[in-house]
Amino acid sequence: MIALSTVLISFVGAMVCGLMPPDSHRRVRWVALLTAVLGLTMAFLCALEYQGTGFEDEFSSTWIPWIGVSFITGYDGISLPLLLVTGLVAVSGVLFTWNLDHRANQFYAFYFALIGGVYGVFLSLDLFLLFVFYEIAIVPKYFLIAIWGGDKREYAAMKLVMYSFGGSALVLLGMLALYFGSGLNTFGLEQLMSADFSGAFQAVVFPILFLGFAILAGMWPFHTWAPTGHAAAPTAASMLLAGVVMKLGAYGCLRIAVGLLPEGAVVWAPIIAIFAVVNIIYGALVALRQEDFKFVIGYSSVSHMGFVLLGIATLNLTGMTGAVLQMFSHGVIGALLFAMVGTVIYSRTKTRMFDELHRLIDRMPGIAWVFIIVGLASMGLPGFSGFVSELYVLLGAWESLSGWIVALAGLGVLATFGYTLVKIHEAFFQRVAEDSGNNIGVEQPDYPPMTLPEKMGVGLLLGASILIGICPWLLTNHISGSLQLLIDRMAN
Amino acid sequence: MDYQAIFYALLPDLIVVVALFIALGIDYGYLRKSSLANRSVRALQISSVGLFVGMVLLVLQMKGSLPMDYAQLLAATHGQLALSPGTLALKCLLFSMGLAVLPLAARHMVTRHVSEYFALLLLATLGMGFMVTSRNLLGAFVALELVSLSLYALTVLHQTSRTSAEAALKYLTYGGVSSAFLLFGISYLFGLTGTLDISKTIPMSEALTGAPMLVSVAYLFILVGLGFKVAVAPFHLWSPDVYQSAPTPVAAWIASGSKIAGVVLLLVLLIPVSTLSANTTIIPMLAVLAVLSMAVGNLGALRQTNLKRLLAYSAIANAGYLLVAVLAFSEEGRAAAIYYAVVYAIATLGTFAVVSVFGDRLGREAQIDDFRGFWKNRPGLSMALLIFILSLAGIPPLAGFVGKFYLFYAAIQSQPQISYWSEGLYWLVALALVFSVVALYYYMKVLKAVFVSEDIAESREDSIGWPSSVVILILSLITLVLGVWPGPLIEYIRGCLIF
Amino acid sequence: MITALTLAPVLAALVIYFMPERRARVVALAGSMVSLGLMVYMLANFQDIDGVQFKEKVAWIPGLGVDYFVGLDGVNALVLVLATLLAPLVVLASWKHQDRPRTYFILLCLQFTGLFGTFTALNFFHWFLYWEMAIVPAFFLIKLFGSGEDRDRAALNFFLFTVVGSIAMLLGFLFLYQQAGTFDFIELGRKGVNVHPMVFCAVLCGLWVKAPLAPLHIWQAPAYAAAPTPVAMLLTGVMSKMGIYGFLRLVVPVFPAQLEQHAHTLMGLALITILWGAFLALRQTDIKRMLAFSSLNHVAYCVLGIGALGITAEGLKIDAHALARQGVILQIFAHGIAAAGLFYLAGLLENRTGSRGLGDFGGLSSVTPRFAAAFFILTFCSLGLPFMAGFAAEFLIFSGSFAVAPAVTVIATLGLLATAVFLLTMLQKVFTGPTPERHNAMADLTYCEGLIVAPLLILVFWAGISPGTWLFFSSLLN
Numbered sequence A: 001m002i003a004l005s006t007v008l009i010s011f012v013g014a015m016v017c018g019l020m021p022p023d024s025h026r027r028v029r030w031v032a033l034l035t036a037v038l039g040l041t042m043a044f045l046c047a048l049e050y051q052g053t054g055f056e057d058e059f060s061s062t063w064i065p066w067i068g069v070s071f072i073t074g075y076d077g078i079s080l081p082l083l084l085v086t087g088l089v090a091v092s093g094v095l096f097t098w099n100l101d102h103r104a105n106q107f108y109a110f111y112f113a114l115i116g117g118v119y120g121v122f123l124s125l126d127l128f129l130l131f132v133f134y135e136i137a138i139v140p141k142y143f144l145i146a147i148w149g150g151d152k153r154e155y156a157a158m159k160l161v162m163y164s165f166g167g168s169a170l171v172l173l174g175m176l177a178l179y180f181g182s183g184l185n186t187f188g189l190e191q192l193m194s195a196d197f198s199g200a201f202q203a204v205v206f207p208i209l210f211l212g213f214a215i216l217a218g219m220w221p222f223h224t225w226a227p228t229g230h231a232a233a234p235t236a237a238s239m240l241l242a243g244v245v246m247k248l249g250a251y252g253c254l255r256i257a258v259g260l261l262p263e264g265a266v267v268w269a270p271i272i273a274i275f276a277v278v279n280i281i282y283g284a285l286v287a288l289r290q291e292d293f294k295f296v297i298g299y300s301s302v303s304h305m306g307f308v309l310l311g312i313a314t315l316n317l318t319g320m321t322g323a324v325l326q327m328f329s330h331g332v333i334g335a336l337l338f339a340m341v342g343t344v345i346y347s348r349t350k351t352r353m354f355d356e357l358h359r360l361i362d363r364m365p366g367i368a369w370v371f372i373i374v375g376l377a378s379m380g381l382p383g384f385s386g387f388v389s390e391l392y393v394l395l396g397a398w399e400s401l402s403g404w405i406v407a408l409a410g411l412g413v414l415a416t417f418g419y420t421l422v423k424i425h426e427a428f429f430q431r432v433a434e435d436s437g438n439n440i441g442v443e444q445p446d447y448p449p450m451t452l453p454e455k456m457g458v459g460l461l462l463g464a465s466i467l468i469g470i471c472p473w474l475l476t477n478h479i480s481g482s483l484q485l486l487i488d489r490m491a492n
Numbered sequence B: 001m002d003y004q005a006i007f008y009a010l011l012p013d014l015i016v017v018v019a020l021f022i023a024l025g026i027d028y029g030y031l032r033k034s035s036l037a038n039r040s041v042r043a044l045q046i047s048s049v050g051l052f053v054g055m056v057l058l059v060l061q062m063k064g065s066l067p068m069d070y071a072q073l074l075a076a077t078h079g080q081l082a083l084s085p086g087t088l089a090l091k092c093l094l095f096s097m098g099l100a101v102l103p104l105a106a107r108h109m110v111t112r113h114v115s116e117y118f119a120l121l122l123l124a125t126l127g128m129g130f131m132v133t134s135r136n137l138l139g140a141f142v143a144l145e146l147v148s149l150s151l152y153a154l155t156v157l158h159q160t161s162r163t164s165a166e167a168a169l170k171y172l173t174y175g176g177v178s179s180a181f182l183l184f185g186i187s188y189l190f191g192l193t194g195t196l197d198i199s200k201t202i203p204m205s206e207a208l209t210g211a212p213m214l215v216s217v218a219y220l221f222i223l224v225g226l227g228f229k230v231a232v233a234p235f236h237l238w239s240p241d242v243y244q245s246a247p248t249p250v251a252a253w254i255a256s257g258s259k260i261a262g263v264v265l266l267l268v269l270l271i272p273v274s275t276l277s278a279n280t281t282i283i284p285m286l287a288v289l290a291v292l293s294m295a296v297g298n299l300g301a302l303r304q305t306n307l308k309r310l311l312a313y314s315a316i317a318n319a320g321y322l323l324v325a326v327l328a329f330s331e332e333g334r335a336a337a338i339y340y341a342v343v344y345a346i347a348t349l350g351t352f353a354v355v356s357v358f359g360d361r362l363g364r365e366a367q368i369d370d371f372r373g374f375w376k377n378r379p380g381l382s383m384a385l386l387i388f389i390l391s392l393a394g395i396p397p398l399a400g401f402v403g404k405f406y407l408f409y410a411a412i413q414s415q416p417q418i419s420y421w422s423e424g425l426y427w428l429v430a431l432a433l434v435f436s437v438v439a440l441y442y443y444m445k446v447l448k449a450v451f452v453s454e455d456i457a458e459s460r461e462d463s464i465g466w467p468s469s470v471v472i473l474i475l476s477l478i479t480l481v482l483g484v485w486p487g488p489l490i491e492y493i494r495g496c497l498i499f
Numbered sequence C: 001m002i003t004a005l006t007l008a009p010v011l012a013a014l015v016i017y018f019m020p021e022r023r024a025r026v027v028a029l030a031g032s033m034v035s036l037g038l039m040v041y042m043l044a045n046f047q048d049i050d051g052v053q054f055k056e057k058v059a060w061i062p063g064l065g066v067d068y069f070v071g072l073d074g075v076n077a078l079v080l081v082l083a084t085l086l087a088p089l090v091v092l093a094s095w096k097h098q099d100r101p102r103t104y105f106i107l108l109c110l111q112f113t114g115l116f117g118t119f120t121a122l123n124f125f126h127w128f129l130y131w132e133m134a135i136v137p138a139f140f141l142i143k144l145f146g147s148g149e150d151r152d153r154a155a156l157n158f159f160l161f162t163v164v165g166s167i168a169m170l171l172g173f174l175f176l177y178q179q180a181g182t183f184d185f186i187e188l189g190r191k192g193v194n195v196h197p198m199v200f201c202a203v204l205c206g207l208w209v210k211a212p213l214a215p216l217h218i219w220q221a222p223a224y225a226a227a228p229t230p231v232a233m234l235l236t237g238v239m240s241k242m243g244i245y246g247f248l249r250l251v252v253p254v255f256p257a258q259l260e261q262h263a264h265t266l267m268g269l270a271l272i273t274i275l276w277g278a279f280l281a282l283r284q285t286d287i288k289r290m291l292a293f294s295s296l297n298h299v300a301y302c303v304l305g306i307g308a309l310g311i312t313a314e315g316l317k318i319d320a321h322a323l324a325r326q327g328v329i330l331q332i333f334a335h336g337i338a339a340a341g342l343f344y345l346a347g348l349l350e351n352r353t354g355s356r357g358l359g360d361f362g363g364l365s366s367v368t369p370r371f372a373a374a375f376f377i378l379t380f381c382s383l384g385l386p387f388m389a390g391f392a393a394e395f396l397i398f399s400g401s402f403a404v405a406p407a408v409t410v411i412a413t414l415g416l417l418a419t420a421v422f423l424l425t426m427l428q429k430v431f432t433g434p435t436p437e438r439h440n441a442m443a444d445l446t447y448c449e450g451l452i453v454a455p456l457l458i459l460v461f462w463a464g465i466s467p468g469t470w471l472f473f474s475s476l477l478n
Helices: A002-019 A025-049 A079-096 A104-123 A127-136 A138-148 A153-182 A189-193 A199-216 A225-232 A235-260 A262-288 A293-314 A317-349 A365-379 A385-400 A403-429 A452-470 A473-491 B003-028 B036-063 B070-076 B085-107 B114-133 B137-156 B162-193 B201-209 B212-230 B238-245 B248-255 B257-273 B279-302 B307-327 B331-362 B379-393 B399-413 B426-452 B466-484 B487-495 C002-018 C021-044 C074-093 C101-120 C124-145 C151-180 C185-191 C197-210 C220-226 C229-254 C256-283 C287-309 C320-353 C369-382 C389-404 C406-431 C447-465 C467-475
Strands: A056-064 A069-075 C053-061 C066-072
Touching: A002 A025, A002 A056, A002 A069, A002 A079, A002 A104, A025 A056, A025 A079, A025 A104, A056 A127, A056 B487, A069 A079, A069 A104, A069 A127, A079 A104, A079 A235, A079 A317, A079 A452, A079 A473, A104 A127, A104 A138, A104 A235, A127 A138, A127 A153, A127 A189, A127 A235, A127 B399, A138 A153, A138 A225, A138 A235, A138 B426, A153 A189, A153 A199, A153 A225, A153 A235, A153 B399, A153 B426, A189 A235, A199 A235, A199 A262, A225 A235, A225 A293, A235 A262, A235 A293, A235 A317, A235 A473, A262 A293, A262 A403, A262 A473, A293 A317, A293 A385, A293 A403, A317 A365, A317 A385, A317 A452, A317 A473, A365 A385, A365 A403, A365 A452, A385 A403, A385 A452, A385 C151, A403 C151, A452 A473, A473 C053, B003 B036, B003 B070, B003 B085, B003 B114, B036 B085, B036 B114, B085 B114, B085 B248, B085 B257, B085 B331, B085 B466, B114 B137, B114 B248, B114 B257, B137 B162, B137 B248, B137 B257, B162 B201, B162 B212, B162 B238, B201 B212, B201 B257, B212 B257, B212 B279, B238 B248, B238 B307, B248 B257, B248 B307, B248 B331, B257 B307, B257 B331, B279 B307, B279 B426, B307 B331, B307 B399, B307 B426, B331 B379, B331 B399, B331 B466, B331 B487, B379 B399, B379 B426, B379 B466, B399 B426, B399 B466, C002 C021, C002 C053, C002 C066, C002 C101, C021 C074, C021 C101, C053 C124, C066 C074, C066 C101, C074 C101, C074 C229, C074 C320, C074 C447, C074 C467, C101 C124, C101 C229, C124 C151, C124 C229, C151 C185, C151 C197, C151 C220, C185 C229, C197 C229, C197 C256, C220 C229, C220 C287, C229 C256, C229 C287, C229 C320, C256 C287, C256 C406, C287 C320, C287 C389, C287 C406, C320 C369, C320 C389, C320 C447, C320 C467, C369 C389, C369 C406, C369 C447, C389 C406, C389 C447, C389 C467, C447 C467
Parallel strands: none
Antiparallel strands: A056 A069, C053 C066
16 A cells, blocks of 8 residues: 555645645645655655565455456556656656746646656556556646646647557557457456467557557657657656656556567567667757757657667566666656756756857856766766666667667767767857857856755755666666566566 | 326326426416516426426336336336336436536526426426337337427527527428438338337347348438437538537537437347348448548547537547447447446536536637636636546546447457457547547647636636536536446446346 | 775765865865875785785675676786876875866866776776766866867867777677676686677777777877866876776786787787877977877887787797786886876976977076976986886886787887987977077976975886886786
């Protein structure tokens, strides 16, 4: 029940926030913080309690028995890091939107509805339940972006919802196929895992399910919702989108598509690997060309998700461990990047265009350095979680995929270094050209330093990244333990 | 003839008829000089009490508390009426939905003919009740006509609106033609089998096997006729106009009650052929209708700027989804169709209720833009609208989602193992899923107006009155509960659906 | 012990973050002194055995077989001495640094840790961590505190080149892991994996860039020239040694077969680097750039020695490999000291006169005798005058490589000649001849500055006159 309480807490929090009066944003934010922190605490408790490798803390109850739907939740080593990252991002999201005063009650209502849905997906052990939570997470995204977003927010929100819903339609079809294909008359994940699907069936159904989930994971060429959506979303929402929602897709790919249809995965893995590498390189190269800071981060998310997909495509323990770890890692770092750009920098400069940012390193040194460190973490420098996860993924790729894929992924890493450095330069070190009409020559004032909530948010996320970068075993033990079970089942 | 049994069997309907006449009588006698408001309140009270008592009696019938069991009732009506827990529950549901429509109708009187308004609503409700219980081809036809005629009349009641008359005329013309088709189809069926009693499934089926060609023709006509009634593309042309121009509560009743009744009738009429090889011609017909409805409904709705018209197209689309379940030709399919029809009707009714309490008072046409900034004025109403619309769109955890899921489940279950894409109903489900993605677009457009806009289309107006509030609250709670806890209802439908 | 040594500067960096800006330098100095003190302690307790001492080995990522494994042995002892010794000197050299001192010293401290860690790590995982950690602060030090218009580009080039190498190396090591199932350097050497030539190339590429060797050296001169003086000391004195150290630590034990196969290619490339470096140095008019190319040229001698390790000649009476190896290790030390010193002095010169063109100076030996003396000594060490560190090292290398590859060695000595030519030209142009008017009042070395140069000078002589002391560590290797 500890795990399930994350969902309950979030939904209750959403309701409480929604029912508070509209002009009470000062009180709402404390309620929001409390909700988020409680959720995180529960996620932590889960992590502390977790011992073995299988599903733990299971809660099960009948729901719609005659079509084989039951309410089963629980978590294992694969969902554990994702629960944690959800909690972390939720808390820091509140911290980074601390000064929100426009319709704050509604904002947090949608915010926690989304978070509750996300927790639910990671905890569901029943396909139907998982799907329910998966869809619950869709609608709040629309409102978060459309109401509180920036430029082109309505377009971006609609695009995001259409893509998400399109993906989930595929998932639903695949789910029904699984149900009837297994002949077990159940949507329960654990029973379905023991089902005996024929090879031909797997080869047909796998791409449907995988694609459905991969759309949300930002797989090229279905990634276009991601940069626009991320860029238009308000900070907390883009943190959630990049940090957690994209992970929903990847989690589904791993848990459902690969976990239930291993033979299908074997058939399609090489193709997925190619798509993943395209993701990595394409995302990085497009990021290099962006003029808007948020779009850079948006495409960098696409690129990083490529590593997750690549890890999944390896279908071996090392690679998939890397994929899950990368989900955690990118969840933390991606969210932090969006927070830095969307709130910390934007609220001070009022622009995100590189050609208007003038020598910020002198005018906001503290913030600039924090961003640089986060950028380094995003590059996958050793010492941060990104490195460990990419290491795992590349190792896994060496093991089971062609050397060319690894070499190309390496190229992608290089491109990541390239665009991160170039963009850091453009944002913080570059002087705006004389003719741009910006009052050059006039001594421009320094910007105020980071506020306390901002500092706390940064500390939380960056700390998590460094902690996992230095002590990856904290998570990898659990992850590989549970993945081993999955792989053993695949071997049979 | 066992008159006592017939009395007991028809007691609820009798009460409603009595209420109807009392309402008419009082309005024309006692309240002749009263104000419009007063008359409408009285009429509302009388009709509500009538429907409510009818409902109570129906519940008693269901529980078997009346001194008659089902077998006796069946015998007493000579098979004309199938009074089983299932059909009675449906009838009860229709009565209760009628009860929900009444306060909406009372809020905003569009006509001076107050008592006729309510009487016609009660008549339509009665007709629907007979549609779902009737097991005789002619009886069902008469019930359907009762409903249709009441609705034609109700449509034209919007006397301040010129388009109302035009829409009513359109409705009447199309409806008349469709009735002819239906009657023609029924007569073929009668000719083939020599019986009007559909409850004699087995002899009917046996009789039908002999002439597959004629069966196809008969059902073609029946489908055309009923297709008009429930607004299935390509027989949908009347519906957007009627939905837009009829008084909103009437439109609500057309969209919800008559839809349920129509679907049940369709299911009943299809029972004799459900196991036949004649399926091979009927299934493609139904499939074509389903695909066309989903396509026309969803694509048509994309362009709408008027909420009522949008709901009309959405109704067409939903009729298409319903046909997917009908196509399954299985117990599960029938249960899914009925469940879906019920949750769809509730959500639509709710949406119309919101439109009615918000829009009609302002004399608006219920353009989507009129709802801009709705969240500021009416947070409660806009929450309710959110629930209804999302339920229509099929988003969990709302009833619409479970309905759609169950529908697809039933469709695929009819033939789960396939070796080629066109076998089974996978392809149709896939198509329906695609269209449900499209549908989300226009539903979100409505919600965008309601929640996203900062500017306000209309400043705050007076309170909406407790009966309407209660109706909307109950409807939204049901939508929520049926989504989170659909088990009992589905079980009930599966358990007692004996046609 | 080693962990403490490595992490002391990071702790200092943390402290600096919370301290007032003006205290930054003190803390940084304290941090680096702690490291130095620990180093001295370890030297005092160094056992004369062949093998890893002061071992610390803790399981880190059990799933991947990654251990935290550090230790000292003959290969890294001397280079760690060099690094820990230069660290406080670098801090002292930047004592007067005014521009954002907090940032500056934090970066400097982080870089120290990166360097110390690289030299002590014996497991690829955290070795790579430190390897990258050494690069990043250097990038920012050049970018933020460098001089010249193109420092941004110089920094970026520096970074991208090294990162390309790092990633190639990373991929290579991942493949090695695939084969051997371990990231442990010692273990890898023992197992002797059979690898694809591409993998060898990939690993080589990383070291090649770092050393650097032709033709991947083009980032070097601009970066050295743009970097602030203390950073340039660090870059040339210690960072360039990371590459050579990598050769000794990785290539020699892990890829013996490949080394043997490609030894001649390696030596050939080293030769090219030597000659090309000398040639480029000859053409420079900028002191710092000239020193940069001279550094290129000197580092290449090390590679020459390493190439010699891959060639076995029959019928030798001496152990050519041992000679070469010792020479390489000593050369790392000697060149580190001399080059760092020279860059420091060049920086002083630039500071005082505001220019660093060779043609801008003249006759300084009469104006600033102490300065000139120090400069002369370090230059002579650099060009390998007997009784100085450079001589001992280069002598060993050449004698080792001559035994196995005489032809290449003979040509390489030409490089030595060229080195002499350009270094002496520099001395002549700067310190002799007429003194330009504006330099008449130039200040000599102050005591503080002397304090920085003095240890370097002492070591130059010590290692030159009694190289045995310093060869002790490498002599333990067999």
